[in-house]
Amino acid sequence: MTVKFKFYSWSVSLYSGKARAYLIKQHIDFDDISPAEPHYDAVIRPAIGRWIIPVMETPNDEIVQDGVDIIDWFESRDMARLPAYPQTPRHLIASLIMEFFGGEGLLRPAMHYRWNFDEDNLDFILQQFGLFAMPQLAPEERRDMALHASGRMRKAAVMFGVTPDTMPHIEAAYEETMAEFDAHFAAQPYLLGGAPTIGDYGLFAALYAHLGRDPHPLAMMQNRAQMLFRWTERMRNPSSDMVEFIGRDESLLGDDHVPETLKTLLRRVASDYLPEIEAMIAMSNDWLAENQPAPDEVVGGESLGRGIGMCQFEWRGETLSVVVMPYRIFMLQRIQDAYDALDNAGRAEVDALLDETGLRRLITTRCHR
Known part of the structure; x- marks a missing residue:
C-alpha cells in the first residue's frame, strides 16, 4: 500500500x-x-x-x-507536474508579486469580511472552527470554545488595520479588486495562462478560505464576480478544469507575455499594498538599528506574537496603523532575490513591467538584513 x-x-x-x-x-x-x-x-x-x-x-x-x-x-525534488515557478523573467516576478499580495496584501479584506458580518457568518464560522479544532467535543461545547477563541481573531483584524474608520475603504477597495480579478479570469484560466503558478497558489489563500468560503463574502463573489468564483473552483480541481476555454492546454502564455488584465492587478498591488510595504520596511530598518540583533538571531519568532511593532501609512485618506511581521519581509525578499538572480536582459524586461505598473519601488525598498 x-x-x-x-x-x-x-x-x-x-x-x-x-x-x-x-x-x-x-x-x-x-x-x-x-x-x-x-x-x-x-x-x-x-x-x-x-x-x-x-x-x-x-x-x-x-x-x-x-x-x-x-x-x-x-x-526542489522535481516532483511538480506543473512547476510553480515560471522560467521567464516577467512571468516569474509577476507571479511572485501576486503570491505576496494574496497571502499578505489581501489579509485586510479577508479579516474584515470574516469577522465583521456576524449575521451571515458567525454560525458557520463557529461551527467550522469548533469542528476542526475540537471534533471530539459535543457541538454545543465546540461552539462555546470557538466563540471564546474568536475574540483573539477579532483583535488580530484590528492589528491588520480593520477599524470602523477604514471599513468603508476596505470594502470599496475589495469590490474594485474583485471586479479586476473577475475580468482577468474571464480571459485566462489562471494568472498566466493554462496552468497555475506560485501566484495562483498565493492568491488562493485569501480568495478561498476567507473570501470564497465564508457565507457573506462567498455570496458577494458568486453574485458579482462569477469568473473569479470559477477560478476558486478550478484551483480545487485536480484536472485543469478549463471547460469554458476551448482549445487551451496546460501551458503558460507564450513570449513571457503579461496580459493587460494582469497589469491592472499589479497596479492594484501598487495602490493598495505598496504604501504598507514601504512603511513596514522603514519601521523594520529602524527596529534593526535600535535593537542590533545577532546575525543568527530569529527576529519575530515568538510563538504567539510574531510582530515586532506597528507602522503607520496613508491609504485612501486614512492613516492606518498595522502590525509589522518579519514573515512579510521574507515574502518580499523572495521577489527581490528572484529579481537579483536575473541577467541584465531579464532585469530590463522586468523593470519595464514594474515601471508600467507602478511597482519599481517593490524592488528598491529593502530591509537592511
Missing part, C-alpha cells in the same frame, strides 16, 4: 489553502489530517516548537512547516 503524505490543516485556514491547492494540482497523494489528532501533539508540535498549520509529514517522516516550504519541498 502506498504511504501518503500527511497534511495537517483546516479548511478554514488561509495559509493551509495555498499548500493544499498545490498538492491537488500536482496530483500528490495526500490525506488532510486534523491537528487534533494525538500524533500532532505527540510528534509534530514538539518537533516544530509550537502549534501551527499547515504542516506536512512526508512518507519518510520528514516534517515540513509553512506553505512556501511545503511547495518548495516538491519543487
